[in-house]
Amino acid sequence: MFDKQTRYKRSIVKHLYFARELSCADLSALTQKSVPLTSRVLNELIAEGVVIEKGYALSTGGRRPQVFSLKPDLMYVVSVAMDQLITRITLLDMHNNYVGEIERVELPLGNNPEALQQLTHHIADFISRTAIPIENIVGIGIGMPGFVDVIKGVNHSFLKTDQGSIVSYVESALGIPVLIDNDSSLVALAEQKLGAASDKQNVMVLSIGWGIGLGMILNGTLFRGHNGFAGEFSHIPLFTNNKLCSCGKSGCLETETSLLVVVEKAIRGMQEGKLSMLQGLSLDNVEEASNAIMEAALKGDRFAVELFHETAYNIGRGVAILIHLLNPELIVLSGRGSLAGRLWLAPIQQALNEHCIPKIAENTEIEISSFGYLAEIIGAAALVMEHYDTIKPISGKAKSSLIVS
Amino acid sequence: MFDKQTRYKRSIVKHLYFARELSCADLSALTQKSVPLTSRVLNELIAEGVVIEKGYALSTGGRRPQVFSLKPDLMYVVSVAMDQLITRITLLDMHNNYVGEIERVELPLGNNPEALQQLTHHIADFISRTAIPIENIVGIGIGMPGFVDVIKGVNHSFLKTDQGSIVSYVESALGIPVLIDNDSSLVALAEQKLGAASDKQNVMVLSIGWGIGLGMILNGTLFRGHNGFAGEFSHIPLFTNNKLCSCGKSGCLETETSLLVVVEKAIRGMQEGKLSMLQGLSLDNVEEASNAIMEAALKGDRFAVELFHETAYNIGRGVAILIHLLNPELIVLSGRGSLAGRLWLAPIQQALNEHCIPKIAENTEIEISSFGYLAEIIGAAALVMEHYDTIKPISGKAKSSLIVS
DNA sequence: ATACTTTATTAATTATTTTAAAAAGTATTT
DNA sequence: AAATACTTTTTAAAATAATTAATAAAGTAT
Structure with missing residues (x-):
């Protein structure tokens, strides 16, 4: 594609984009190239107007390093x-x-x-x-x-x-x-490069939305599988519930866990006369409905909280399988559903306690993303x-x- | 560890070990180094007595390449x-x-x-x-x-x-x-480097033995997870059978599928008076018992075949999960149980037909290893x-x- | 004030690749 | 059947790229 020099130049730009600010020594370590080479390329980039000097960082015991950054408005x-x-x-x-x-x-x-x-x-x-x-x-x-x-x-x-x-x-x-x-x-890439999973090598990123998506960071890179179809978490056969899934099979994880399922359950519950601050939910505007349910649950509405509990526990059963197979250091809950924040954590953790070998599960953390609906952008x-x-x-x-x- | 030159020298030895015979051009392509450099290092290795020239390979439309190999009895x-x-x-x-x-x-x-x-x-x-x-x-x-x-x-x-x-x-x-x-x-490494999975990037290697082990080749390398515990396939929670597993939980895949389970089922069956050429099975010598059952099944003994059918179908349910999550191009059945060869294939395939999205499963092959019990060695x-x-x-x-x- | 760090710059050296040309073959044309 | 056009591999020479080593600069710790 490019010659070696250009590729190294662009590789430095890439690192500066994701890290925002780096010293010459940092870049040299990140790219496994020598400091003089890195320094020369940086100077070329400055001459081109791509990179700017941002002053000096604090000393870590020696001379203070010059810090470099990308010029924000050139590209x-x-x-x-x-x-x-x-x-x-x-x-x-x-x-x-x-x-x-x-x-x-x-x-x-x-x-x-x-x-x-x-x-x-x-x-x-x-x-x-x-x-x-x-x-x-x-x-x-x-x-x-x-x-x-x-x-x-x-x-x-x-x-x-x-x-x-x-x-x-x-x-x-x-x-x-x-x-x-x-x-x-x-969503997984966002979390890895700029979010909760940065600097981690093995992370499962669940994006909870109308379905439930999975992006896998394995050995520090986004894993896609042979045809790019890896991560079909929502269609693993986990239930014997005879509920038909959009994929044509039954018993998929997706039939029991997604924001859509939460909304459907909420509507059914209201029709059955459950007590709740919720009202006027409709499948015609799931976005509004799911936001309303998340808000109610966060305010402590008992019925809404219960809806999340059940859904999250089922996610947890799936996560138990992920942990056994892939031994990740971190599970991130991201996507629009992560706005419901901590409501997911306890039931998922409970499922893990029941279904995981402690030795493996104790090495896996769970975190809520701060990106929410912006993650995909x-x-x-x-x-x-x-x-x-x-x-x-x-x-x-x-x-x-x-x-x- | 080593200096760059020594490392490249050893990298060439490594490639020659796994490929047995390679030309200078092959090595240059495999290591992403130039031909002159590779040629020089090869000559040094020959001078050291590590590498030997094996004559010329057939032409592929031009000059015939010199083929190199390791001297077998030096290391x-x-x-x-x-x-x-x-x-x-x-x-x-x-x-x-x-x-x-x-x-x-x-x-x-x-x-x-x-x-x-x-x-x-x-x-x-x-x-x-x-x-x-x-x-x-x-x-x-x-x-x-x-x-x-x-x-x-x-x-x-x-x-x-x-x-x-x-x-x-x-x-x-x-x-x-x-x-x-x-x-x-x-077992997975053996299959990747020298067996059924060579040149493949994403492969699941199941070793069927007293338990059921999984080694995963992802993006061309053996995947170990954060703490090296990845691949705990046998303990994913898949059944609601209340059978206690060695890990302390119940419902693990291992409680329904392994050579040990096959032997146990066979003994129970015999006690119930099932017709079979099998006799005198005992848990005191599982090795002998499992070999006897595999032999009987391969000879067509109906009872023995049925034992495999049930076990294999359950493995297939687990494999369906692997396929959805990791989208491998190949599943290899290895380990001592692979001696039963083709008996596993049909029931596993049936489980995949029932539990997999066709689009994903159609890109995944299943093969029996030829290494068998030697794979780990x-x-x-x-x-x-x-x-x-x-x-x-x-x-x-x-x-x-x-x-x- | 001295010893030790870390970073930055320059010059010297080394490593690696590119280029060019030769060697050894196949495929096609006359 | 011989000539030629095209491949692929191998070797040698030239050019370039990258690293190492040495030195200076700027700081911290004792």
């Missing part, structure tokens, strides 16, 4: 987070701050042959409104539900296209490098920067002139 | 495979052939405070009888059951020692580098050679002069 990443109904688009600078607002557009993925075209149009529209020159956009990271083949750049569930891949379609339309991944994987940007040293530059301009600047 | 590896009762010791040369016989000694691990001492003595004794000079022994690889911490070199279940590690104990006694690992991990040797480029040489001679040469 940008477009981050796209999709779910089956809503797509969020935003622009992030090199310090990982939004430029402007997060844009929300309705874009139904199910049974929508024009979804890819619409998506491309929305992104193009968004970019032109930011008024950032295309040359300054490093890449576009897109997270989406479904079976995503990261290498081929296709999604086996949604956004299907006649010929070629999603990646090549968007790239040739916009003239900017594109990277796609599964939504759960991106952060992850999509991280996806782009994670590949900054191997990304392929798009040859030539955008074929269609969707972007008016 | 040796001691391979030790332990189970809870029997320990096997053997010596392997650089072409992975035994020198002499595999030695079998009784060495009970449970409740035996002197096990480590006895093990060391047996190895020392074995080495002195081979009459190979200690300098020519690259290392000792030891596979053992239990929770093995590979980094610290200790076993949390067996072979406990007051101070220090198993590794340091044996090393200082014998003066030879020692590497230990969990038995199931070594081969894996222990592979463990040593796998670390040949980073192994630490033991400083000084053996402290105790256990070895008389």
